[in-house]
Amino acid sequence: MAIGIDLVPSVQLSRVAESEKHGENSPYFAGWKAYDEDPYHEVENPSGVIQMGLAENQVSFDLLEDYLEKHPEASIWGKGALGFREKALFQDYHGLLSFRKAMASFMEQIRGGRAKFDSERIVLTAGATAANELLTFILANPGDALLVPTPYYPGFDRDLRWRTGVRIVPIICNSSNNFQITPQVLEAAYENAESLNLRVRGVLITNPSNPLGATIQRQVLEEILDFVARKNIHLVSDEIYSGSAFSSSEFVSVAEVLESRPDRHHRYRDRVHIVYSLSKDLGLPGFRVGTIYSYNDKVVTTARRMSSFTLISSQTQHLLACMLSDTEFTSRYIETNRARLKKRYGIIVEGLEKAGIECLGGNAGLFCWMNLSPLLEELDREGELELWKTLVYELKLNISPGSSCHCSEPGWFRVCFANMSEHTLEVALARIQKYVEQRMNAVII
Amino acid sequence: MTRTRSYIDRNLDPDEDYRAAASSKTTSSGGGGGSGGAAMRVIVPLQGIVQGRGGLVLGSVIPCALFYFLRLYLKRHRSGPSKTPPPSPSSSSDQLTDVSTGVLQRSLSRAYLSPRGSAAPAHVSSRAASVLKDGDSPYFVGLKRFQEDPYDELANPNGIIQLGYAENKLCLDLVREWALANGRHAILGDELSISWLTTYKPFDGLMKLKLVVAEFMSQITEGSASFDPSQLVLTAGSSTAIEMLTFCLSDPGNAFLVPTPYYPGFDGDVKWRSGVEIIPVPCRSADNFSLSVNALDRAFYQAKKRGVRVRGIILSNPSNPVGTLLKRETLYDLLDFVSEKNIHLVCNEIFAGSSHGDEEFVSVAEAVKSEDCDRSRVHMVYGLSDDMCLTGFNIGVIYSSNNNVLAASKKLSRFTSISTLTQQLLISMLSDASFVQNFIRVNQKRLQKMYGEFVAGLKKLGIKCTKSTGGFCCWADMSGLIRSYNEKGEMELWGKLLNIGKINVTPGSCCQCIEPGWFRFCFSTLSEDDVPVVMERIRKVSESCKSLG
Numbered sequence: 001m002a003i004g005i006d007l008v009p010s011v012q013l014s015r016v017a018e019s020e021k022h023g024e025n026s027p028y029f030a031g032w033k034a035y036d037e038d039p040y041h042e043v044e045n046p047s048g049v050i051q052m053g054l055a056e057n058q059v060s061f062d063l064l065e066d067y068l069e070k071h072p073e074a075s076i077w078g079k080g081a082l083g084f085r086e087k088a089l090f091q092d093y094h095g096l097l098s099f100r101k102a103m104a105s106f107m108e109q110i111r112g113g114r115a116k117f118d119s120e121r122i123v124l125t126a127g128a129t130a131a132n133e134l135l136t137f138i139l140a141n142p143g144d145a146l147l148v149p150t151p152y153y154p155g156f157d158r159d160l161r162w163r164t165g166v167r168i169v170p171i172i173c174n175s176s177n178n179f180q181i182t183p184q185v186l187e188a189a190y191e192n193a194e195s196l197n198l199r200v201r202g203v204l205i206t207n208p209s210n211p212l213g214a215t216i217q218r219q220v221l222e223e224i225l226d227f228v229a230r231k232n233i234h235l236v237s238d239e240i241y242s243g244s245a246f247s248s249s250e251f252v253s254v255a256e257v258l259e260s261r262p263d264r265h266h267r268y269r270d271r272v273h274i275v276y277s278l279s280k281d282l283g284l285p286g287f288r289v290g291t292i293y294s295y296n297d298k299v300v301t302t303a304r305r306m307s308s309f310t311l312i313s314s315q316t317q318h319l320l321a322c323m324l325s326d327t328e329f330t331s332r333y334i335e336t337n338r339a340r341l342k343k344r345y346g347i348i349v350e351g352l353e354k355a356g357i358e359c360l361g362g363n364a365g366l367f368c369w370m371n372l373s374p375l376l377e378e379l380d381r382e383g384e385l386e387l388w389k390t391l392v393y394e395l396k397l398n399i400s401p402g403s404s405c406h407c408s409e410p411g412w413f414r415v416c417f418a419n420m421s422e423h424t425l426e427v428a429l430a431r432i433q434k435y436v437e438q439r440m441n442a443v444i445i
Numbered sequence: 446m447t448r449t450r451s452y453i454d455r456n457l458d459p460d461e462d463y464r465a466a467a468s469s470k471t472t473s474s475g476g477g478g479g480s481g482g483a484a485m486r487v488i489v490p491l492q493g494i495v496q497g498r499g500g501l502v503l504g505s506v507i508p509c510a511l512f513y514f515l516r517l518y519l520k521r522h523r524s525g526p527s528k529t530p531p532p533s534p535s536s537s538s539d540q541l542t543d544v545s546t547g548v549l550q551r552s553l554s555r556a557y558l559s560p561r562g563s564a565a566p567a568h569v570s571s572r573a574a575s576v577l578k579d580g581d582s583p584y585f586v587g588l589k590r591f592q593e594d595p596y597d598e599l600a601n602p603n604g605i606i607q608l609g610y611a612e613n614k615l616c617l618d619l620v621r622e623w624a625l626a627n628g629r630h631a632i633l634g635d636e637l638s639i640s641w642l643t644t645y646k647p648f649d650g651l652m653k654l655k656l657v658v659a660e661f662m663s664q665i666t667e668g669s670a671s672f673d674p675s676q677l678v679l680t681a682g683s684s685t686a687i688e689m690l691t692f693c694l695s696d697p698g699n700a701f702l703v704p705t706p707y708y709p710g711f712d713g714d715v716k717w718r719s720g721v722e723i724i725p726v727p728c729r730s731a732d733n734f735s736l737s738v739n740a741l742d743r744a745f746y747q748a749k750k751r752g753v754r755v756r757g758i759i760l761s762n763p764s765n766p767v768g769t770l771l772k773r774e775t776l777y778d779l780l781d782f783v784s785e786k787n788i789h790l791v792c793n794e795i796f797a798g799s800s801h802g803d804e805e806f807v808s809v810a811e812a813v814k815s816e817d818c819d820r821s822r823v824h825m826v827y828g829l830s831d832d833m834c835l836t837g838f839n840i841g842v843i844y845s846s847n848n849n850v851l852a853a854s855k856k857l858s859r860f861t862s863i864s865t866l867t868q869q870l871l872i873s874m875l876s877d878a879s880f881v882q883n884f885i886r887v888n889q890k891r892l893q894k895m896y897g898e899f900v901a902g903l904k905k906l907g908i909k910c911t912k913s914t915g916g917f918c919c920w921a922d923m924s925g926l927i928r929s930y931n932e933k934g935e936m937e938l939w940g941k942l943l944n945i946g947k948i949n950v951t952p953g954s955c956c957q958c959i960e961p962g963w964f965r966f967c968f969s970t971l972s973e974d975d976v977p978v979v980m981e982r983i984r985k986v987s988e989s990c991k992s993l994g
Binding site: 014016054056058061064092094126127129130133137138139140141142144159163164165201283284285286287288289305306308309310311312313314315316319 | 570571572588592642643644645646681682684685688692693694695696697699713714717718719720756837838839840853857859860861862863864865866867870
């Protein structure tokens with residue numbers, strides 16, 4: 001029998017469609033698949049995989065529920081007459097003015113009033129994922145590069161590179177100084193990019209950092225600003241965890257640094273852009289709300305038009321405008337949320353200490369960065385992946401390996417603690433403690 | 446040479462960056478054909494245009510010719526010198542790289558790039574620059590003017606009336622009524638809790654919503670086509686659906702054939718960020734602007750001669766701006782054509798539910814059923830914004846039988862997802878069968894009435910429209926009022942209509958219409974009372990044009 005030949009040429013797709021740059025074949029996502037196939041449930045599936053790879057904030061749902069119960073009109077339409085001008089505007093990419101104002105005020109509240117935000121500079125996107133991609137499209141051409149400090153959020157490989165054709169060159173940080181960014185590593189990254197013949201267009205930092213769970217210090221922010229000014233490039237500061245710093249005073253936004261240096265403000269302004277979202281701080285990832293805040297007029301104009309590809313529904317904007325304008329609610333929420341995250345962090349760090357596991361000192365975010373290198377058979381990437389497989393498939397804990405965050409040192413793992421109940425967290429910690437005990441006993445024997 | 450390789454080879458291992466970083470600093474010219482350095486930078490990107498094939502010979506002979514041809518053809522401005530140039534690309538190869546990596550208009554003026562004092566301005570990409578330039582088009586200027594001075598019967602009777610935005614407000618009252626009565630329960634109903642609404646969900650939309658949307662789409666086509674919910678990807682608006690398909694179906698430098706006149710938004714949706722070209726395929730008033738497969742064939746052949754790879758056809762049915770429906774036979778001819786040329790067909794059917802005449806609307810989904818054709822090349826874009834008066838909700842749909850396109854679109858949908866809150870409200874609304882049926886019926890009636898009144902009003906002023914049976918617009922021939930029969934004359938009239946008549950309409954040149962003097966009037970944003978006001982204003986302008994001789 002002849003082998004059948006496909007006579008009809010099958011129609012081709014683009015390279016973007018067929019590329020692997022969506023990154024979904026990496027361990028980061030494989031762990032999620034494991035969870036999807038066998039999700040933990042306290043009652044129905046107590047031996048399932050516990051999801052600790054998803055940075056989602058579920059600790060303050062009750063506050064949101066309470067708000068919506070009390071304010072039903074917020075959730076539907078525009079109660080009360082919207083001025084005809086607002087009606088004219090609100091259906092396009094400018095977004096509802098009241099929502100932008102509420103967003104600006106919320107961002108100010110999070111920063112303890114130490115920075116001001118102009119609602120005219122706020123551009124709305126469907127999530128921070130879209131905001132980061134959009135900024136990349138605007139600031140860089142295909143083949144250009146962005147410098148990103150490692151370890152970084154695995155999604156950046158996709159968000160910053162996939163459709164944009166832009167490259168990421170890592171700013172390699174290491175544990176000797178708690179993975180802080182220094183002028184030396186910045187310079188090294190820039191030189192590396194030059195040696196690869198890549199034109200660097202900007203630096204993208206996450207502050208507070210994902211996966212480190214720590215805020216960037218003021219001094220470091222100033223050094224980064226100096227660096228980008230010297231190299232004539234941009235700075236994108238992804239501050240989506242700013243409201244998840246355990247205490248307001250510990251988080252310094254790049255906006256604050258800019259405002260505190262009015263003499264040099266004009267040198268820096270045009271190159272600074274902030275990304276924010278309600279997914280983490282307010283625990284509303286399902287609402288898909290992100291923003292770009294830029295000090296550069298042209299970037300604002302362009303981003304606004306490009307945001308037509310990633311719009312937030314007006315109804316969602318209206319609800320959030322109501323919610324975020326209620327400053328009594330928001331200040332109570334922010335405070336309570338910070339306290340609960342801090343408590344959770346305390347629980348997990350203590351639990352890990354009991355198992356002899358060290359964490360990086362953290363003060364923000366929905367996760368902690370733990371050092372499992374003593375448990376690696378081989379102190380290299382393969383060893384780390386081996387341990388990761390054990391964690392996911394045997395311990396049934398979906399924890400993200402440092403290699404998917406491009407960490408330069410093997411053995412670090414990111415573990416999320418805010419997307420589960422306290423009880424589930426205890427269960428997870430117990431599994432870890434048991435495993436470590438078993439390993440120690442095995443060694444002794 | 447890593448730089449050029451990275452342009453054409455998108456399958457880079459994410460870690461390649463680091464291996465390159467970790468290895469020696471000296472770059473060796475590995476891979477690719479031929480000599481090193483600048484030659485590769487010139488040749489390799491342009492190979493991307495020449496169908497990715499063609500060895501070194503084609504790659505060296507054609508690029509030079511193409512460079513000059515493309516320069517002339519696309520009327521590109523040169524980008525100014527950058528402030529801190531990276532190690533030595535020659536300025537000519539820089540231009541060539543620019544030409545090949547993006548076929549967007551580029552206008553980084555020297556004034557913008559020159560340093561102001563000690564602070565050198567930070568660069569924005571060529572994509573951004575093109576967007577900034579596009580902002581001067583009448584389409585955007587008119588919108589802006591409207592936003593600054595919007596008409597309101599009571600509060601601002603001398604404001605600008607919006608006729609340039611294809612949005613349906615005729616049945617907003619029905620939607621609002623429903624929402625007020627049912628909205629709260631829809632969102633905070635019995636089974637749901639906040640934790641369900643607010644947490645991460647599949648980026649391509651809730652399955653429940655896909656089910657009701659599929660059902661709704663089937664209703665719109667009056668049951669002649671059925672839609673499989675698992676072949677739907679939901680997006681935040683239909684603009685982004687078009688853009689996503691562009692990314693899935695084509696590479697930078699490729700092209701789509703688009704019959705003109707076309708929806709002005711296509712330029713942004715298809716070309717802005719993807720680096721893909723639109724090749725307009727003109728339709729003429731003599732044929733009532735109907736699509737001819739011969740014209741498509743000619744355009745395809747001409748593109749091929751130029752070395753531009755056509756990846757597909759994009760069209761709207763019902764057409765925007767003309768408002769006509771594709772005949773069944775034309776659809777079949779189209780399907781044969783794309784099959785024969787091995788390209789894709791993207792059919793934008795966002796006005797499918799808004800046909801208001803007697804003609805039968807035939808969806809491409811229906812045509813594909815009865816034809817023995819390869820469904821993997823046919824993709825439909827839909828949206829709820831227009832048929833359901835839900836512009837602010839931004840619900841777009843991609844419907845495809847091609848599993849690879851679906852898979853890629855699902856992954857891309859993370860950049861453009863719909864809020865769960867909105868999805869939940871919609872599920873409730875679309876599940877309310879009696880509401881939906883009533884809505885569709887009333888909407889079509891109102892559209893028909895409004896269309897009739899508007900066309901009659903224009904006729905009284907001596908302005909003829911093409912006979913249209915779908916969508917929210919009239920396509921009017923105002924060539925009798927323009928002073929010179931060209932784009933300049935058309936733009937003069939547009940300016941008069943905007944500044945003197947205070948109405949914002951869309952000139953045919955924005956829609957790439959090759960015959961000057963045609964204008965698109967969107968009547969679905971008006972109330973019945975507004976129509977005489979509009980007609981009066983047009984009359985004034987028309988008289989002032991005639992009196993000028």
